[in-house]
Amino acid sequence: MPPVTEPVSASGEPVMGEPDPTGRFGDHGGRFVPESLMPALIELDAAFRDAWADPAFRSELDELLRSYAGRPSPLTDCHRLSEEVGCRVLLKREDLNHTGSHKINNVLGQALLARRMGKTRLVAETGAGQHGVATATAAALLGMDCLVYMGEVDMARQQLNVFRMRLLGAEVTPATSGSRTLKDAVNEAMRDWVATVESSHYCLGSVMGPHPYPWMVREFHRVIGVEAAAQCDDLLGGPPDVVVACVGGGSNAAGIFSGFAEVPGVELVGVEPAGGAAIGGGVPGIVHGMHSYLKQDEFGQVLEAESISAGLDYPGVGPEHSHLADVGRARYEPVTDDEVVDAFVLLSRTEGIIPALESAHALAWVSRARAELAGRTVLINLSGRGDKDVAQMMDVLADRL
Amino acid sequence: MSAVALDLEATLRGRRDAGAKTLVPYLTGGLFAGADGDWTDVLRSVASAGADAVEVGIPFSDPVMDGPVIQQASELALASGATPPGILDELAGVDAGVPLAVMTYVNLVYRFGYERFAATARRCGVAAAIVPDLPLEESEPWCAAADGAGIQTVMLAAPTAPDERLERIVARARGFVYAVGLMGVTGERAALADSATVIASRLKAITDVPVLVGVGISSPEQAVEVCEVADGVVVGTALVRRVLETRSPEAAGELIGSFRDALDRG
Numbered sequence: 236m237p238p239v240t241e242p243v244s245a246s247g248e249p250v251m252g253e254p255d256p257t258g259r260f261g262d263h264g265g266r267f268v269p270e271s272l273m274p275a276l277i278e279l280d281a282a283f284r285d286a287w288a289d290p291a292f293r294s295e296l297d298e299l300l301r302s303y304a305g306r307p308s309p310l311t312d313c314h315r316l317s318e319e320v321g322c323r324v325l326l327k328r329e330d331l332n333h334t335g336s337h338k339i340n341n342v343l344g345q346a347l348l349a350r351r352m353g354k355t356r357l358v359a360e361t362g363a364g365q366h367g368v369a370t371a372t373a374a375a376l377l378g379m380d381c382l383v384y385m386g387e388v389d390m391a392r393q394q395l396n397v398f399r400m401r402l403l404g405a406e407v408t409p410a411t412s413g414s415r416t417l418k419d420a421v422n423e424a425m426r427d428w429v430a431t432v433e434s435s436h437y438c439l440g441s442v443m444g445p446h447p448y449p450w451m452v453r454e455f456h457r458v459i460g461v462e463a464a465a466q467c468d469d470l471l472g473g474p475p476d477v478v479v480a481c482v483g484g485g486s487n488a489a490g491i492f493s494g495f496a497e498v499p500g501v502e503l504v505g506v507e508p509a510g511g512a513a514i515g516g517g518v519p520g521i522v523h524g525m526h527s528y529l530k531q532d533e534f535g536q537v538l539e540a541e542s543i544s545a546g547l548d549y550p551g552v553g554p555e556h557s558h559l560a561d562v563g564r565a566r567y568e569p570v571t572d573d574e575v576v577d578a579f580v581l582l583s584r585t586e587g588i589i590p591a592l593e594s595a596h597a598l599a600w601v602s603r604a605r606a607e608l609a610g611r612t613v614l615i616n617l618s619g620r621g622d623k624d625v626a627q628m629m630d631v632l633a634d635r636l
Numbered sequence: 637m638s639a640v641a642l643d644l645e646a647t648l649r650g651r652r653d654a655g656a657k658t659l660v661p662y663l664t665g666g667l668f669a670g671a672d673g674d675w676t677d678v679l680r681s682v683a684s685a686g687a688d689a690v691e692v693g694i695p696f697s698d699p700v701m702d703g704p705v706i707q708q709a710s711e712l713a714l715a716s717g718a719t720p721p722g723i724l725d726e727l728a729g730v731d732a733g734v735p736l737a738v739m740t741y742v743n744l745v746y747r748f749g750y751e752r753f754a755a756t757a758r759r760c761g762v763a764a765a766i767v768p769d770l771p772l773e774e775s776e777p778w779c780a781a782a783d784g785a786g787i788q789t790v791m792l793a794a795p796t797a798p799d800e801r802l803e804r805i806v807a808r809a810r811g812f813v814y815a816v817g818l819m820g821v822t823g824e825r826a827a828l829a830d831s832a833t834v835i836a837s838r839l840k841a842i843t844d845v846p847v848l849v850g851v852g853i854s855s856p857e858q859a860v861e862v863c864e865v866a867d868g869v870v871v872g873t874a875l876v877r878r879v880l881e882t883r884s885p886e887a888a889g890e891l892i893g894s895f896r897d898a899l900d901r902g
Contacts, residue, residue, distance in 0.1 A: 257773065265774055267742055269701045271794035271816055273771045274801070412707050413697065425700045430820035432796065521743045522698055524769075534719050535747030536697040 250496040250564055251453070251489070251555065258446020259526075261561055263554030266445040268425070268524045275432045280447040282352050287454065292347065299343050300458065303376070304333045306340075308459075310466035310614075315585040320601060322608040325475060326588070326617040327463045327491060336591065336619030337459060337487045338369035342438060344455035346373035349436035356380040356435040360410075360424040362389055362417035362483065363546035363593065364396025365619055366440030371405035373438075381405035384423040386416035389545040396623050414539035417483070417549045421523050441484025442553035445524030449553050453489040460494020463614060471612060477502040480616040481596035482567060483511070483547035485556045487618035496564060503565035505556060506600040508575070511540030513552035514560045514567040520551075527554040543572040543631070544592035546619075574599040576631055579621065591619030592627075639728045639761030644689055644735040644788050644811040648846040648868065651688050657899040658868030659859070660812075660848060661875050661892050662691040662739065664709035665726075666718025668883050675713075676730045678879055681889035683732040686896030690732060691766065691870060694720050694740035701741075701768040703823030705873045709880060720744050721756070728760035737764035737790065737811065742778070750778050754785035764788040764811040772805055779808065790814050793839055795831040806843035813845050815866065817852040823873050824854035828861050836866035856898030863899060871895055 258264045258280075266276055286292040300306040308331050313324040329337035349357060357374050359381070361367030367383040374381035383400055387409040390397050400407050410419040421444075428437040442449045442456075467474055478495050480488035482505035495501040507515055513528040520529030522537055530538040530550035542548045559565035570578075575592060578599035583589045590598065597615045601608060621628075651658050661682045667675050679690055695710035695718050702710065720740070727736055738757060745753045745767060757765065765787050770778055772791070782789045788810035793802055795816065806813055817832035818825065832849050839847045849862045850870030859869045871892070878891045 266771065267769045267774055268771060269768050269794070269816075270771045270792040270805075271796055271819055273773070273794075274796045274798065412704075412711065418698065422698050422700050426703070426821045429701070432819065521746050521769075523700075529743075531743070531747065533747075534721075535744040536714065537743070 251493045254446060254450050260555040260558035262519070263525065263527045263557040264446055264449060265526050266524060267521050267526065268445045269429055271429050272432060276445055276447070282348060283447055283451045286348050286351055292351065296344055296347055300340065304339045304343060305331065306458065307462045308332055310463065310470060312470065313586050316582065319581070319585055320605045322605060322610060323612040324601065325467070325612065325614045327459060327614060329459060329487060329616060329618045330588070330590065330594070330620035334365070334369045334372050335622065336365040336369070337456060337490060338366045338440060339372070340458055340490070341440065341452050341455040341486060342366070342369040342373045345436065345438045346377050346379065349438070350377055350379070352436065354434060354436040356382070356431065357438045358424050358427050358431065358435050359383045359438045359440060360417065360420035361385050361440060362420065362548055363544065363623060364389070364393040364400065365546060365623070367405070367407070368396050368399050368403070370438050371400040371403035374405060375403045382427065383407050384410050384420040384427070386410045386414070386420050388415040389417065392627055393545055393623060395626065416540070416545065418537065425523070441486040442489040442555060443484040443523060443525060443551060449525065449555055452486055453493060453555065456486055456490025457493045459487065459490035459616065460492065463491055464494040467614065474498050474501045475614040476611040477504060477608065477613045479504045479506060479597045479601055479613060481506050481547060481593050481618060482552060482556060483549045483593065485553040487616050489553060489555060491616040492559070492565060503559070504600065505565055505567040506596045507567055507569050508540070508542035508544060508547045508596060509569040509571045511542045511547055511549055512569040513550060514557060515569045517550070522551055525554045527557040528552055543575055544596070546591070546593040547596065568600050570596050570599040570603065574603060578602055579628065580632070588617070589621035589625070590617055591621050592624045594618045638759045639731070641758055641761050641763045641786070642735040644737060644763040645846070647689060647735050648812055652846055652867050657863040658688040658846065658848060659686060659892070659895055659899055660689045660691055660868065660870045661687050662693060662870055662872030663879070664693045664695055664706060664713050664876055665723040666695060666713035666716060667709050667879060673883060676726055677885040678888045679730055680732050681885035682875065682892040683734045685889035685893040687734055687892055688868070689735040689737060691737045691739050692723065692727065694723050694738055694744060696741040696744055699741060701821055703821040703873060705877050705880065706822050709876045720748055724756055724760040724762065727762060735763040736761060737766055738762050739766040739768070742767050742770045745778065750781035751784070754781045754787045758785045758787055762787065764790055766790040766814060768792055772808060775808065792816055793835060795819055795835045802838060803842060806839060806845060809845050812848045813839055813843060814870065815839055815847055815849045817849045817862070820851065822851050825852040828852070828858040832862050833865050836862060840865060856895045859895050860898050860902065
């Protein structure tokens with residue numbers, strides 16, 4: 236029998252409930268931003284609380300998620316994969332959402348909120364381009380201006396998504412400083428927002444950054460966990476034994492974990508890239524507005540992450556994940572790029588589903604931990620589809636296919 | 637090494653009482669050190685050219701409040717091996733004759749340890765600290781450590797702050813109040829933003845602590861214009877660009893001298 240995890244915190248609050256009034260989950264979170272942005276964060280917190288409590292806002296968002304994004308996303312029972320790895324694997328199919336990943340859930344919520352706040356322009360950062368594409372999509376849908384910052388390195392490895400964003404009417408600006416990947420795109424988006432905060436909303440793409448983003452973005456993704464819990468009830472008559480999701484900033488993991496965090500006995504596993512394992516290889520630090528685990532050197536300079544997947548190529552992690560790790564409610568495991576490539580092929584061959592490289596991290600851990608998981612039921616959040624990665628993988632797999 | 641810290645706030649108040657406008661240049665610490673020269677020569681040069689205090693940036697890998705020029709300077713300084721303890725140690729030997737403030741991002745201070753950073757800075761002759769990603773709500777643990785070590789914490793005040801927020805900011809400010817002249821990151825602008833004069837006068841109306849305007853003060857003319865209201869200016873990007881272009885302490889001193897002359901003429 237797996238250990239039964241205490242479902243609520245010592246104070247009796249829900250495990251994945253509201254952060255404290257300073258925007259903290261335990262020791263992590265907060266609002267470490269330039270003074271210029273503080274009034275905007277205070278306003279955003281109030282606006283989100285107001286909207287989230289407003290049935291009209293909720294029903295407008297639900298309707299968009301249904302009729303535009305294609306929710307609910309299905310749960311797929313993977314027979315051939317299960318046979319291969321020796322445990323029953325269920326996939327929550329966020330790859331089937333409009334724009335090809337879970338990112339659309341958050342973006343539709345934030346875009347509606349931005350419009351409600353009277354903002355006319357969305358600013359976003361993107362790593363692999365999935366959040367950028369989703370933001371560009373929402374901006375097109377709602378008739379808003381959109382500017383997406385993307386690391387120069389990522390623009391080169393995700394050209395398809397760069398074109399998609401431009402096709403959707405967004406401007407894509409390269410981040411040319413530092414490692415020229417996701418962390419630098421976040422820096423550029425924050426610099427933009429400092430200058431344009433009165434007309435622009437920063438549509439942050441993960442459960443990271445200053446409060447209220449980690450909480451708000453998780454709430455917009457809670458739909459993943461709520462749906463999956465109901466689908467597991469229908470299929471299994473109860474929850475799965477283990478819930479697994481990849482973690483860069485951690486938004487898809489936060490979304491699916493939130494559906495199970497209060498269910499005793501359900502193990503939660505976040506899978507980090509070995510080259511960007513903030514929880515597995517970092518220490519507490521403060522960057523991008525939040526206190527959380529962070530890969531940094533002895534002086535506090537942020538280290539560059541290295542991952543095959545642009546979407547997880549980030550040295551930090553959302554503060555709630557750091558808290559879930561601290562209190563032992565979730566555990567975080569690293570996988571290597573090689574394991575990810577194997578998982579990318581494995582799912583393609585066994586189930587006819589080409590996963591995003593990000594999502595392949597979750598599967599890579601399941602494949603490695605198959606002995607530990609034998610005979611159990613594992614729910615993986617398949618956060619995105621792999622079409623965007625095919626060009627990159629043609630090179631990686633040139634000798635194997 | 638160790639050095640005696642001069643009192644930043646007392647110095648700026650004294651200058652104001654004498655009828656002068658105050659000039660605080662910003663310089664990226666560790667920029668062009670070692671084989672390329674000694675960055676502390678630039679510090680001494682701007683001090684002797686008429687700076688009332690000098691703000692030294694400790695470079696950080698992810699400076700979100702800085703524009704391209706200071707980003708570039710930070711990257712170059714980091715690439716040449718600049719570290720927080722290294723820069724503090726060099727400051728101890730500078731003997732610039734004016735108060736020194738350090739400006740850096742919170743993670744470097746946090747990693748060092750708030751109390752240890754404050755004590756080390758003080759021992760190295762640093763009078764004050766500016767931490768631009770530590771807003772009022774998050775500032776207390778650092779401010780307590782700084783107060784305990786005798787380091788004055790300069791608070792930033794932005795044009796977007798409502799009146800009640802400005803009241804709380806000036807109540808916490810030591811050294812001076814850093815009035816953020818415009819909505820945006822550090823960098824030069826063609827004209828003085830209207831917001832610079834507005835935020836300076838809003839602050840002057842509620843505090844006796846010296847009010848210095850920074851961000852977007854690019855020329856002696858703009859400095860004079862904003863000092864019709866403000867007690868002084870912080871000049872950052874214009875100086876750092878001059879250092880990047882010339883690598884010359886003398887050229888840096890000339891630039892700051894031109895600001896000094898303009899402010900003294902009024």
